[in-house]
């Protein structure tokens with residue numbers, strides 16, 4: 402792994418990634434394609450995902466499911482997942498969220514980022530991030546000394562160091578894993594939210610992206626959600642059209658599903674019954690064909 406971060410703060414927006422506010426780190430890791438992959442890490446309050454909208458969609462869509470699997474597959478320093486959890490807690494309420502959703506397994510290919518941030522429960526939050534948590538900021542985080550922040554990254558000028566409160570920290574488990582490997586071992590029963598956001602445009606070829614989408618297509622249930630990043634969307638021409646060829650439709654901002662009607666498990670017996678009757682009619686028809 403190569404790491405290229407000697408400066409502790411950055412003062413300029415890094416290219417057009419102005420919304421990546423929590424940290425900046427440039428390194429690389431070998432992924433399951435055997436390719437040395439750039440792993441730029443970042444942010445929490447990206448405007449490209451409305452966390453409250455995602456929680457609301459999940460609440461309606463997965464009503465009848467006892468469990469909901471939220472799977473950030475390139476979760477970086479965890480900030481994306483903390484924002485999701487904040488909205489989930491608001492929308493579902495604490496006891497439902499604890500029973501049905503937590504812990505969220507956050508994975509990323511970058512060992513250093515997983516070990517130094519997520520696993521330690523430490524994070525840098527900018528002003529925008531603090532505003533996003535609002536009054537819940539002090540419920541979930543304790544502020545801590547800047548010197549506690551890992552020196553493997555650079556931080557924005559307005560960043561402050563925070564530690565996750567133990568109860569909030571229990572909601573997450575961090576693992577080093579390549580998203581292709583995680584997809585391969587995922588058994589989706591229609592109750593999943595799979596997030597792979599804002600890394601594809603950085604260093605993936607269109608061929609590698611096609612392999613990823615075909616693996617996703619193999620495992621994702623029609624009712625589940627796939628969440629993409631605005632940076633990938635803006636920088637990969639035809640990304641959305643590519644998703645559409647696999648049957649995905651946009652059901653929320655950067656949130657996709659093959660089923661754009663809210664699917665309820667209650668409908669399953671009706672669908673089975675419908676199939677049973679059409680099979681039955683087919684059988685009668687073919688037996689008539691046989692006789693005459």
Ligand SMILES: C[S@@+](CC[C@H](N)C(=O)[O-])C[C@H]1O[C@@H](n2cnc3c(N)ncnc32)[C@H](O)[C@@H]1O
Nearest residue numbers: 432440441475477509510511579580598599600
């Ligand atoms: C720009 S950050 C995005 C973080 C977060 N998803 C977001 O949108 O805020 C990109 C992350 O993708 C991770 N990544 C790149 N390739 C990966 C792979 N094959 N499997 C898992 N994580 C990967 C990098 O290590 C990095 O942490």
